[in-house]
Amino acid sequence: MSVNTIQGYEPLTSETAIALARRLGLFEKSSLLDCQEIGDGNLNYVFHITDVHRKKGIIIKQALPYAKVVGESWPLTLKRAVIEANALQIFGSFAPDFVPKVYYSDERLAVTVMEDLSHLTIARTGLIGGKNYPLLSKHVGEYLAKTLYHTSDYGLGHGKKKEWAKNFTNPELCKITEDLVFTDPFFDSQTNDFEEDLTETVRELWNDGAVQLEAAKLKKSFITEQEALLHGDLHTGSIFASRTVTKVIDPEFAFYGPIGFDIGQYIANLAFQAIARDPENREVIYTHIQQVWETFQEQYTILWMEDNKDTFAGTDGYLDFVLKKSFQDALGFAGCELIRRSIGLSHVKDLDGIEDNGRRITAKKNAIELGKKLIKERILLTTIEDAIQLVKSRL
Amino acid sequence: MSVNTIQGYEPLTSETAIALARRLGLFEKSSLLDCQEIGDGNLNYVFHITDVHRKKGIIIKQALPYAKVVGESWPLTLKRAVIEANALQIFGSFAPDFVPKVYYSDERLAVTVMEDLSHLTIARTGLIGGKNYPLLSKHVGEYLAKTLYHTSDYGLGHGKKKEWAKNFTNPELCKITEDLVFTDPFFDSQTNDFEEDLTETVRELWNDGAVQLEAAKLKKSFITEQEALLHGDLHTGSIFASRTVTKVIDPEFAFYGPIGFDIGQYIANLAFQAIARDPENREVIYTHIQQVWETFQEQYTILWMEDNKDTFAGTDGYLDFVLKKSFQDALGFAGCELIRRSIGLSHVKDLDGIEDNGRRITAKKNAIELGKKLIKERILLTTIEDAIQLVKSRL
Numbered sequence: 129m130s131v132n133t134i135q136g137y138e139p140l141t142s143e144t145a146i147a148l149a150r151r152l153g154l155f156e157k158s159s160l161l162d163c164q165e166i167g168d169g170n171l172n173y174v175f176h177i178t179d180v181h182r183k184k185g186i187i188i189k190q191a192l193p194y195a196k197v198v199g200e201s202w203p204l205t206l207k208r209a210v211i212e213a214n215a216l217q218i219f220g221s222f223a224p225d226f227v228p229k230v231y232y233s234d235e236r237l238a239v240t241v242m243e244d245l246s247h248l249t250i251a252r253t254g255l256i257g258g259k260n261y262p263l264l265s266k267h268v269g270e271y272l273a274k275t276l277y278h279t280s281d282y283g284l285g286h287g288k289k290k291e292w293a294k295n296f297t298n299p300e301l302c303k304i305t306e307d308l309v310f311t312d313p314f315f316d317s318q319t320n321d322f323e324e325d326l327t328e329t330v331r332e333l334w335n336d337g338a339v340q341l342e343a344a345k346l347k348k349s350f351i352t353e354q355e356a357l358l359h360g361d362l363h364t365g366s367i368f369a370s371r372t373v374t375k376v377i378d379p380e381f382a383f384y385g386p387i388g389f390d391i392g393q394y395i396a397n398l399a400f401q402a403i404a405r406d407p408e409n410r411e412v413i414y415t416h417i418q419q420v421w422e423t424f425q426e427q428y429t430i431l432w433m434e435d436n437k438d439t440f441a442g443t444d445g446y447l448d449f450v451l452k453k454s455f456q457d458a459l460g461f462a463g464c465e466l467i468r469r470s471i472g473l474s475h476v477k478d479l480d481g482i483e484d485n486g487r488r489i490t491a492k493k494n495a496i497e498l499g500k501k502l503i504k505e506r507i508l509l510t511t512i513e514d515a516i517q518l519v520k521s522r523l
Numbered sequence: 524m525s526v527n528t529i530q531g532y533e534p535l536t537s538e539t540a541i542a543l544a545r546r547l548g549l550f551e552k553s554s555l556l557d558c559q560e561i562g563d564g565n566l567n568y569v570f571h572i573t574d575v576h577r578k579k580g581i582i583i584k585q586a587l588p589y590a591k592v593v594g595e596s597w598p599l600t601l602k603r604a605v606i607e608a609n610a611l612q613i614f615g616s617f618a619p620d621f622v623p624k625v626y627y628s629d630e631r632l633a634v635t636v637m638e639d640l641s642h643l644t645i646a647r648t649g650l651i652g653g654k655n656y657p658l659l660s661k662h663v664g665e666y667l668a669k670t671l672y673h674t675s676d677y678g679l680g681h682g683k684k685k686e687w688a689k690n691f692t693n694p695e696l697c698k699i700t701e702d703l704v705f706t707d708p709f710f711d712s713q714t715n716d717f718e719e720d721l722t723e724t725v726r727e728l729w730n731d732g733a734v735q736l737e738a739a740k741l742k743k744s745f746i747t748e749q750e751a752l753l754h755g756d757l758h759t760g761s762i763f764a765s766r767t768v769t770k771v772i773d774p775e776f777a778f779y780g781p782i783g784f785d786i787g788q789y790i791a792n793l794a795f796q797a798i799a800r801d802p803e804n805r806e807v808i809y810t811h812i813q814q815v816w817e818t819f820q821e822q823y824t825i826l827w828m829e830d831n832k833d834t835f836a837g838t839d840g841y842l843d844f845v846l847k848k849s850f851q852d853a854l855g856f857a858g859c860e861l862i863r864r865s866i867g868l869s870h871v872k873d874l875d876g877i878e879d880n881g882r883r884i885t886a887k888k889n890a891i892e893l894g895k896k897l898i899k900e901r902i903l904l905t906t907i908e909d910a911i912q913l914v915k916s917r918l
Contacts, residue, residue: 281746286701290694299685306681311834337839344835345844351676354747439706440739444732449740 145175185244208380209238215382222278226271248368265416267374269423277431279357285437293384310347322471354384388457396465400478463502498522540570580639603775604633610777617673621666643763660811662769664818672826674752680832688779705742717866749779758792783852791860795873858897893917
């Protein structure tokens, strides 16, 4: 326990988690409760508590004061639990269909008590298993439009936006993204982690001055542009899905940043599926990419027209400018995500799970090359069809 | 007195100002003190306290809870005194030659006690009177480079920068700029204030879609881009000068914004002098414009090379990108300042002081047309010589 713990913090056990649930009155007094810790254990405990007879459950998520992914030596602020609980409540107020309900949060214990979504599957797992979620990307597009519009200067107004931006200052978790997404993969850094067969491809990347310059610009955008309250880590592992329901979870990286970042991370994680799949199964993924952007654009446009706090809202070309910037930013950020998940510290199962060595290496090379293209050519792309053509051309 | 006052706040009088100076031990006990209130009285009291025999003085500045410029009905947060005192201390730590020393500050009384600069002249007043300050723009260029570099992600590092950006959240004073510089002058707003003879020129501006779109983009940059800690109101009225000394005062609008804003406001306020002067006296002003940019660029480059916290610091083209963006932003912001000081709420004496009606109207028309050009054509301009040519072409 280090400087990162909060006075009075202690890790929950199944017993104390059940006691908390009872104290909050979330179950009937006579109910028999079961508790399973179901987190992947890297950053958080996730207790799933169920009423054994009524099959009704809740989730208690507790932040741990370290990141286990690199051993217990990487301390991580517990404040992220407050950021996550507050972000869930804000996102839930604007896009209630797509965000788990929060029942309770406790800053001291770094705990959030929320809706049980265990009847759903993590989208990444489902997509890897070949499942399709026909509404997933329409839902994510709508979620993105609503959360990114309503937390912006346009939707929220300047004063309140500044207050929220201040409250969501999240230096520790932003630092992880700044290093692992925007910096380390572009240099010969200790955190990088890639197969030897990728060495030549990676050296080429490190020597590609054009990619590095564009990555520097994208990093600058990430650290300076406060456009809206982002989820901050919107990959397919942060989404629960079924054929009809979509819920976006885990916004502990939430902060005010450029809106293309959330959009781009989601698109990149769809692209991993396109890369990993056999050619005949890719079309459905392209449709997802198309749908998330088109839905976002449509819904954002409606919100902009309906209620915009900026006097310039009606100025010819301004909405188009904002959408085009978001689109091109998104493609650049997607490129960074494609690269970092292939050679950086934190990988994705879509690629790492490919057992055949040759196929896996080819997939990762494709991801890196596609990433480079998106980073370098984003400002030449103006439609989602252009972007999908670019993805196809690299596979 | 309204919600904007702080518990325990009360306006100082000459007597209580002297008592404060004595309590702080800033004068010898036996000294005979004189006190004059020398503020323009719009936003603040400024008490000038001197030791009658030793000719040694101090300034006590106290924020008032309202802006008198539009009557006492415009309440204004007293927190700006804390922002100002903290900004003076930060700017002073990086550019000590160009910032008054702060001896004391008191949040409750909204008071800052600082170095007496009454031996200097406000640069605007001096320039209007035909004085020249041969070092002024070199000094301002150096001040800009040092304050804007050392408070950025590059100079300060990401974590500390985020903390400072949070602490300098300044919604009330930013709102004034957002409205009066970036919004109202571009629409038929109640706050606008211009001579009837300008009506046609102003109507043309309001119907110029290209200007409005570019102004919208500049406003977006102002409200979203946290590049560095800005002064926020760096016109020639915020600078004390002599032939050898330059001091930048009054950073109550300080906040984290795009660095081109400070540079652009200074350039625009030089441009008012070029516009107001007879042709034969303009060359010295063009030299000032050239010097402020060139000095900024040189000094910023040195700082970037010497000590940069960003791994991309050495990436080919990145510094050029940052400088080019700052330059073009600066020209756009200068354009907004030229327009708002000609037709918005708050004018400059450089133009309003021209007694001859015909000359004054022509000068204002020139300022408006130059402003439009800078806003629309900034992305075509790449050197300060180009920009100066553009200024010349409009006079």
